[in-house]
Amino acid sequence: MTTHTSLSTIEQEQRAYLEALEAEMQLFFDEQGELMAEVSAETLPILDAIKKLSTGGKRLRALLAYWGFRGAGGQADDPIIIKAGLAIELFQSAALIHDDIIDASDTRRGAPSVHRQFESMHRQQGFKTSPEAYGVSSAILTGDMCLSWSEMAFSSIPQAGAHSEARHIFNLMRTEVMAGQYLDIVSEVVHVESPQVALERALNVIRYKAAKYTCEQPLALGGALGLGTAHGEPSPLIDHYRTFALPLGEGFQMRDDELGVFGEPEVTGKPAGDDLREGKRTVLTAYTAMLANSADHDFLESSLGNQQLTLTDIARLQELIRVSGALDAVEQLIEEKSQQALGALATLQVSEHVRTALEAIAAKALKRSA
């Protein structure tokens, strides 16, 4: 009964935060729109694309920052955590825009990806030269703009100045995710090494591109803002946050990778088996390469990254990933990460209110149906 009451209080508080974040975002977009219109109204499609992309999404990162902030003593309606959430979500939009160019993804959250939107605009307006090149160029600039806006939002927080731990975390987060993203594209082009090396590489990509970025650093960032920690100052709470959020993020990403292979298009907003077509190298594909028989292994290797995969091919790949035992192996790994995360959460020095909120986020992140 207590948990029930507390969950509804938490949901209410969370909703209030997300609404404040949405309002801040709209205000921010309005201000940027005025600046851009001064340059030329022709530049406004950039704003429109960022707006459309940024109003969707689960806001997992912003919510972790929020509860990290609250757990560290921050007030529910403090503008600094709203601005931090805005900075994190705009960074995520920027990353998605450029990711979709890199992965040649046609769709994002059920809508055309940004480079495809500009490509369509080129065709509709009857522009000259290549629609594809125009789409990519425009999306590169749109991502750059969004990246700058993210920083603009972050630097508007007076408590995130040059010597703060929050600034340090925000900087590190960006370097890590971009390095992790590069590592990811390297993993798609290198020739297969030993399955063990491929697995280690996939785990490393997950750690830097996903787990630290999606869970660990947002929670730590919120904590640092809540505590007002200076860079270099020891902080047991932030350290403890990390022991909870890193395995949470690893588990979450492995779930997400399962979804990229087995997820229904209605759930993922992407075509079935899209990650296979894109040639994404994940812990799941690494385990499959390790465990599958030789014929299946060869079929997997020749299929990953083949844009022409049919639904039959995809069904066969799904089947062999299952039969090889790779899916079970990943499930077990997720279970381990989940235990680590929940174990750390149980002893976290935060109020029961915050712990319950983090539990709910963890449950949602780890138990998404694949």
Add this chain to the structure above:
Amino acid sequence: MTTHTSLSTIEQEQRAYLEALEAEMQLFFDEQGELMAEVSAETLPILDAIKKLSTGGKRLRALLAYWGFRGAGGQADDPIIIKAGLAIELFQSAALIHDDIIDASDTRRGAPSVHRQFESMHRQQGFKTSPEAYGVSSAILTGDMCLSWSEMAFSSIPQAGAHSEARHIFNLMRTEVMAGQYLDIVSEVVHVESPQVALERALNVIRYKAAKYTCEQPLALGGALGLGTAHGEPSPLIDHYRTFALPLGEGFQMRDDELGVFGEPEVTGKPAGDDLREGKRTVLTAYTAMLANSADHDFLESSLGNQQLTLTDIARLQELIRVSGALDAVEQLIEEKSQQALGALATLQVSEHVRTALEAIAAKALKRSA
């Protein structure tokens, strides 16, 4: 004689600044290299590419920031203007990396552009899938990393906090240049409107993509840091800086555009007539379209953006740009901008030392041999 002595003092001071900037940059790269190596040594090609690109260049933007700072009372060896210079130059590197993807440029400063470097690496390492796609993806991420690093350098300046005018200028500068860059690619795809509209568009691109970014904002930024101006606080010196640096930047960019058409490869580090092949729409091409006879006009329109242009085609284009009177028209415009800039400089409330330094920069920027 006085001028002579003063010029050598100025050069010495400028050299000391550029050396300090170089040292700061190396230190910054070393620190980032350590972080990246922690992710994986495989990510270090990103650092190498940024390093190689950033150690070249004229440092025009950093020098304008420096003299803006000195003119506003800043000390010659103050670390804040070294960090600001680093932030500006890293931003420029990021912009160049993405520009070269957008313009499909093979070379930059006489070396292969970043996407071409990664493309070569792909071939040398015998990687799988498309070298071109890998080159572009890697360069997108390298530009993103560099953009983040620029911001990291800027936010390490305690005097550039949330409410400072310097922060405001840095933010605005980024929005303007990205919007201007988008406007530039739009100008390459829209169908020709009236020559007057094309000219206005070209002038707008120059203003936002080049003049404000290359001259006006760096000088204003240095001034704001030197004065310690809060955002919104009136500042006659910064206003006066702008009336000098905006026309300076416009004149500079028109010179640069002439160079893109008439420049020798040894001077530009790019093939002859490269801007014509890329289909760059400039004030020079707009004037040509306006003034050329119908046959020449048609040849110009069918040639701009044609990657297959021969040296003979380029020579014919150079000739028709001259004969149409467009080159003279642009020369006259540069002369007007030059007069405006020098007029404003003459009454600027700065020491003669700073004025002489700015005069030397202006002379160099405006008188580059085409």
